[in-house]
Structure formats: C-alpha cells, structure tokens
Amino acid sequence: MKLSFIAAALASAVALCEGSTKMVIGYFPNWLYANYPVENIPFTKYTHINYAFAVLNNLDNVPSFPDDWAVEAGLPQVVKLAHESKTKVLLSVGGWTGSKRFSPMVASPQSRKAFIDWNLNFIDKYHTDGVDLDWEYPGKQAAGCNEFADNDADNFLLLLKELRQALDLKFPDEYKEISMAVHVQPFIRSGIPMTDLKAFVPYFDHVNLMTYGKGIFMFFFIYMY
Template identity: 40%
Template structure:
C-alpha cells in the first residue's frame, strides 16, 4: 500500500507518482471541453495586474499603504517562508456603489452581510447516495439546489423530473428548520442550451422570469442562482450564442429582480473573467450587474481536467508566472472582477470538493507530452483494487490534482482577508462524514 502526503513525490524504479496540490506549477492544459472553450473562444490576454513570477519563496513582504483591515492576504506554502500575493488594492466596497435594495438586519450599507457566508451546492444526482438528511445544515448559510433547466419554450424543467420536485421540498424543509436558506440554481454546464434565446427579447425574458417566480413560490425558496455557461460564448456543444448575450442577461436580471420578493437573494455562477462583451472579450465594466446581483460565485474549478497533459483543477494563483491560462485562478479572478467594477463584498470564491486523476506513460511532467501518451489504467492484480508493482512502473506517471485541508485553508483565508463575501463549495457531498473540509474552511474564515 502506498502512503502519500500532499507534496510527496515517490520514485520507484523509474516510476513517478505525483500528488499535486493546487499550487504546483504545471504547463499544459488538457483538451477537455472547458479548456477548448478558453483557448479557442477566449484567446485574448487579460490585462490585469497578475501575480509576478515567484522566483524565490523567501521574497520579503513589501510594505503597502493599506489600513490593517485592508491588508492583502499572504499565504504560506507548506515549509516555505512568506511569499507576497499581488492583489489590486480594491479591498472594500467602492464608495460610489449603492445597493438597489434597502439593507436589512445583518447587512452593511451596501447590502452585503456583515459576516462571511458559507455556501454549498447540492446537486439532485447525489440524492440516492447522499440524501439531504445527511447534511449538517448548521455548517451552511446557504444551499444551492442544482439544477433546474430552461427548455426551448423557456419553462423550467428538471433533469430528474420524477424525484427532483419532492427532493427540493425535503431540502427546503430541513434547511429552514436549521435556519439555513436555499436557492434554486438554474442552468449548469449541460443546462445552458436555451439561455441565450430565453433572454433575447422582452417577451422571452418575461416568460422565463414568470416561470422562475412560479418555482420560487411553489418551493418556498429564499433565492435564485443563475448558472449560465456562458453568456457571449459557447460552453457545451449545442448551446446558442449571441454577441448581445451579456447585455440581454443584464436586462433579464433587472426584470427578475423586480418580480421576485424583496428578501429574495439573486446570484450568478461565473467564470474567473468577467462577462463577455459584444466584441467577445471580457468586459471591463460589470458594475451594472452588481446593482442587481447580491453576489457572484467565481467558478475557480475545472480549469484543467483529466488528461495526459495535466494541470491543477482549481489553481490558487499563477505562482510560476508561466501558466497557459494566467487569468484562470483565484487571485486573478478577484483582480479581474474587482477591476471591472464588481465590489469584493459581492464576490464568492468557489471551492471544489473533488479532483482529477490523469495517467500518462511519460516518466516526468514536462512542457509537452507525447500525443500518444494517454494510457488506460488497468491492473493485473489478484483481486479488485489491487495492482502489481510491475504494472505501476509500466503505466508511468499518475497525477492527482485536488484540494486538501491545506489548500482549502489558504483559499478560505484569502477570501476572508481580501473582503470577499464568502465561499461556495461544489459540492457538499464530496466532504467526509465528519465534515473535515468544511470544518477547515470555517475555521480559516474565523467562523465557529
């Protein structure tokens, strides 16, 4: 049995097995759908003050002209001295930002909660192995039920129509009993096909808004989450796209905001770069969205997937300064969204509870792997789950990218220190039975 620690590299007879935390520097992305999207559809540089190359982890911390409450986060790599993180000094709500709604108890003048929020997605497909009765709701302020999907007639439908309606009602009942609130998440990677058409005209927007409002009332919800992947450029194959998607989306959100009850919370799951403008580039001004959205969830995961050209699933930052996707990490996402006029206190950092396994016949990680390096993992063992040493050697490098307690601690602490609203876990059934990951996250954010 192999016992491996987070950053440990085991070398046996030419075999390299890597367990990679999110801050390892890997060069090549996989060719999965999301990666193709970012390379082919968004192949434009993001003009942001990205973190500089970390040539020496012993770099001294610079002195910044910030008040104590505005100091940027300095994250410790295991066994390393402090290494500064370059963050745009927009560490609190902008002075000219005004919420469209009157602040309520527990919120500041901008409508942002006065304490960090912990949220998590609960997808309907996990209900048989992880029913809502297993959720420790005390650990979450919000649960996002995923997903309802807009159809071609702009009505909402379920992926699991036989079980989802009753499941959502159970979830809401249990959550409310524990003083936890529930939003319905609409869309998702495979559920965004008709979003563009649904928001394209006044009539279509009204139809979708009315259907959402009906669901909101029927299921006694506390909010709505829009997970359109993605406005202005294609996500999954078959999605419709329009150059005016982002502008139409904003018009749709404004209408939805007027129809939903005043206490309802409205959020959106977004990429690490702002919404696409009419020219196909990341918008430099998303302040209009901040007026109608209570927060956005930065989907800082699935940056790389399982491939012979592996990379981190949810990178924290471009620590080596040579990433092929320098805008796709937590620090860059914070920088790009705040630069485009979105208040930090309305940003939520998405954290994954899963990772990816990649296999390659290559004996070490390098800039470019051979095109035929992919090999299906098999075993020659005597029973299920066993594998012979000779097979390990023959299979080459096994790369596992994931977030553990240390990396989640760093990310949650970062979110708190830069004034973000909180974190959202995708998804909550990936934690242990003892909720080890969530306990670490809450502690890092100074929450009980």
C-alpha cells in the same frame, strides 16, 4: 486567465462589505438523493444550499428538470431542514450542460418574462429563497451545444433588472436573493471581455467566481452590497 484580470475588472464595480457575515455555499444535485439522503446534509455548516440544476435547454426557454420526481420527492425536505438551521435554499438554473438556451431566452421581453414567471412560481411553491443563475459564459459558446450572441451580456443585464423587480413585487415582505456563477474571465461582449461591470451590481446579492484547472474545480465568492 489570471485572477488578477478578473479582480481588476471587478474592482471598479464592487465593494466588499466590511464586517459582513461569512457565507458558505454548497451545491446539492437533485439526482443525489439515492446515494446521499438529504438528512445527512450538515445544514448548520452552510449559509446557502444551491439546489442544482434546473436546465434551460428546451425550445420554450423555461427551466425544466430531467428528473421531476426527485424534485417533488426531496426538495420540500431540503427546504424544511435548511430553514430549521436558518440556511437559505436557492434554485440553480443552468450549469455546464444546462445552459443551451440562455442566450435566446434573454433575447426577448416575452421569453424573459416566461423565465421569470417560472421562477416566481417555483419559489412560491417550494418556499425557496431565490435564484442562482449558472450561465457562466454570456457571449461565448462554452459547452459545444450552447447558443450565444454578441449582445448576450446586455440582455443578461435586462434579465437581472426584470428579475429583481419581479421578486421584490411578488415577495415584498420576504427578500429573495439573486446569485450568479460566473467565469473567472468577465462577460464577453462582441468577442471582447468587458472591463466595466458596474451596471450589474445593483441587481444581485453575490457571485460565485468559477475557476478551472486540470482535474481541479474551485469557486470564489464575492459578496455584494
């Protein structure tokens, strides 16, 4: 998939902020503590740390951690040191092997609310700065175990709207960000890549645009109004 395709699809949906502050985003996996102490993270070089990953693989459709102890032991220090450097910390939910239940989660108001409430409680407990949604393939299976449906993209938009409203209501005095990791190909609706993504723009702050090659992983970031 050529980058020009996604660029064309996004052109009618986004406007890059002129003179906007540069953003540098890094992922810190919560299983890395033993080999890389959080004190070694050069927080001043980053604007955002995405704390990865809370996975969405359980039948209750709310995120969980394979290693809860690591979150309790290390995340408070990550947030403390990051905020001292004026760096934001977002929880990344999903990932390549952690997105199995995104599709059924977004499919009903009840499960979307449970997902949103879980994230609100997480932010409240750990004083993080928002949510990074790493569901790269709405409408497409991607990893072999991922569930998907024709209307994933439409339901994902409902989740974004409801999450934005809930964050603003819960934290009226401290803006919480929403970011997304998306594939270089636009979201799939009924088996076809979407060409108009305008409806998504008001509900998130930036996108990490993922591209993959042989032995190569890259991401591009798009800052939204």
